[in-house]
Amino acid sequence: MTQKILGGMVVVVVLCAVYFKSDPRDSQARQTYRESHPTKLQNFFTAAVKDQANGASVLLITIDTLRPDHLGMYDYLRDTSPNMDAFAKTSTVFTRAYSTAPLTTPSIVSMLTGYNPNRHGIRLLWQRIDTDTITVVDHLHRAAYETAAIVSNIVLSKKACGLGDRFSFYDENVDEPEANRPEMLERRAVRTTDAAIQWLQNRRDPVRPFFLWVHYIDPHGPYDAPLDAPKDFTHDTPIPVEIERIAEYVREPDISDGAEYVDRYDEEIAYADREVGRLLQAFDTLKFAQPPLTIITSDHGENMMEGHKFFSHGYEVNDEVIHIPLIVRHPLVKAGTNDRITSITDITPTVLEFAGLPVPTSLDGISITQSTSNRIVYAEGLDSGGSGGLHRTLIGENSKTVVQHGRSNIPRDSWRFDLIADPKQQSPLTVSDSAAEFVQLCNLIRSDPDPGGRPVHLAGDQHSHGPVAGNTDAETMRALRSLGYVK
Ligand SMILES: [Zn+2]
Numbered sequence: 082m083t084q085k086i087l088g089g090m091v092v093v094v095v096l097c098a099v100y101f102k103s104d105p106r107d108s109q110a111r112q113t114y115r116e117s118h119p120t121k122l123q124n125f126f127t128a129a130v131k132d133q134a135n136g137a138s139v140l141l142i143t144i145d146t147l148r149p150d151h152l153g154m155y156d157y158l159r160d161t162s163p164n165m166d167a168f169a170k171t172s173t174v175f176t177r178a179y180s181t182a183p184l185t186t187p188s189i190v191s192m193l194t195g196y197n198p199n200r201h202g203i204r205l206l207w208q209r210i211d212t213d214t215i216t217v218v219d220h221l222h223r224a225a226y227e228t229a230a231i232v233s234n235i236v237l238s239k240k241a242c243g244l245g246d247r248f249s250f251y252d253e254n255v256d257e258p259e260a261n262r263p264e265m266l267e268r269r270a271v272r273t274t275d276a277a278i279q280w281l282q283n284r285r286d287p288v289r290p291f292f293l294w295v296h297y298i299d300p301h302g303p304y305d306a307p308l309d310a311p312k313d314f315t316h317d318t319p320i321p322v323e324i325e326r327i328a329e330y331v332r333e334p335d336i337s338d339g340a341e342y343v344d345r346y347d348e349e350i351a352y353a354d355r356e357v358g359r360l361l362q363a364f365d366t367l368k369f370a371q372p373p374l375t376i377i378t379s380d381h382g383e384n385m386m387e388g389h390k391f392f393s394h395g396y397e398v399n400d401e402v403i404h405i406p407l408i409v410r411h412p413l414v415k416a417g418t419n420d421r422i423t424s425i426t427d428i429t430p431t432v433l434e435f436a437g438l439p440v441p442t443s444l445d446g447i448s449i450t451q452s453t454s455n456r457i458v459y460a461e462g463l464d465s466g467g468s469g470g471l472h473r474t475l476i477g478e479n480s481k482t483v484v485q486h487g488r489s490n491i492p493r494d495s496w497r498f499d500l501i502a503d504p505k506q507q508s509p510l511t512v513s514d515s516a517a518e519f520v521q522l523c524n525l526i527r528s529d530p531d532p533g534g535r536p537v538h539l540a541g542d543q544h545s546h547g548p549v550a551g552n553t554d555a556e557t558m559r560a561l562r563s564l565g566y567v568k
Contacts (some may be wrong), residue, residue: 135437136224137411138373140268140364141294141428143192144353146301146394147187147379149178149406151350159314161350164358165377172375173414175449178407178423180381180477183394185236188425189296189348194219194242195444197428197459199529204447204463206236208240209243215441216290217429218247224438227284227291231276233268233298248294252276261330267298269307270356274304278363288370292432293414295360299353300383302331302392304345313350314344322386328393339386346392374435375410376428397462398483400473400506408500409449411435422478424458442495457518459525473526475518482518490526495519 149155152162154169181191186206187198193216194201214425218228238253239245245253254276257275259265277295284291320339326334382402384390394402406424426446433440434448447453457477474483482497496509512519
């Protein structure tokens with residue numbers, strides 16, 4: 082562990098302590114929801130989904146930049162999510178769901194393909210998906226599904242990511258300038274829900290199964306919920322922050338109280354929740370030939386002053402930015418919380434299974450209906466700004482291993498967390514160079530077609546392929562360590 086990392090960890094501990102002192106999550110009252118909700122369901126399917134699920138229509142809701150621990154069903158004390166909490170009472174709430182990247186485009190492409198970023202090739206914003214990469218939408222078309230998407234983040238526009246070409250209907254009417262950077266466009270939740278409801282009501286064939294994906298942008302910074310947002314959160318104890326440390330597009334020049342940013346973030350969640358509730362209400366009035374599958378999740382989280390990171394996401398793999406909510410509702414799924422490890426890549430195989438379609442064995446994701454043991458999921462954070470801080474992680478039941486490397490494929494540093502002894506991940510441990518996860522990550526980095534994290538395909542037809550290197554075995558790693566390349 083380098084001095085630099087250790088220094089960073091000291092900051093992590095101190096600032097976490099400050100933040101959590103006034104954190105609504107620390108109240109005893111958080112148990113209320115748990116007490117009325119069964120936990121740790123092992124067999125949470127009422128029957129074999131393969132036998133019974135077939136042709137289910139799917140509503141997939143993603144809410145950008147949404148941390149699970151700021152939602153009621155994940156024990157947040159503030160009433161940010163009454164509508165989603167009500168939905169969760171008849172759903173399975175996955176407590177250990179992870180994104181593959183703390184960034185919209187790579188994460189969403191993982192969700193819609195079932196592949197990790199090193200396999201689908203999208204590492205940064207504004208990269209377009211390869212035309213020969215198969216998405217869940219392509220599979221569903223072959224089964225005569227009607228497919229539609231309503232997106233509200235400009236990086237998900239057809240031109241920016243290429244996903245729109247896969248859907249039979251793609252609403253990218255994203256035209257409201259962001260508060261602090263007018264060149265970035267978004268669409269607020271009220272219009273997103275209006276568009277989704279309109280599509281549901283205007284479907285040409287009400288009997289045909291459909292796949293509708295609705296992406297909300299609102300909790301993404303800057304945190305400026307509309308005046309009619311349902312909640313107005315306040316706090317008693319200010320948390321002074323150096324304003325220069327706050328991401329520029331989130332920063333309000335006259336606000337240096339970190340707790341106020343948290344209030345405003347929560348107000349955005351409450352606003353999105355109101356609109357998700359309105360969409361769910363409209364969806365639940367529809368008549369279906371088969372019971373529908375409904376999923377609520379997020380593309381990534383947000384740093385809320387933990388460590389040295391203030392109201393941002395995008396580059397690293399700390400849980401605050403890669404841990405996501407995942408809530409799944411279907412009559413074959415028992416309501417309750419489930420602590421198995423899941424990945425955003427699991428959504429594609431899950432949808433295929435409930436549609437009654439075969440699940441390709443090549444996917445990185447696993448349907449939530451399939452039993453797993455010793456599951457390990459992957460995530461990465463690649464800095465598009467060129468600082469050279471690239472982080473890759475493998476997360477298992479009991480431990481999380483991180484390898485950092487620069488714009489080469491040679492690991493620079495590594496650490497791990499014992500998730501049993503240190504669930505808040507405040508005490509990084511040394512990684513043995515023979516540890517399975519470490520070797521696996523090094524192999525992945527070396528065999529990655531884009532090991533420096535540069536985009537394989539940039540929008541605008543710029544190509545930047547890195548060399549495909551061979552695998553790195555333990556012996557090579559020892560040699561690299563002896564040369565000082567790897568700690
Ligand atoms: Zn995002």
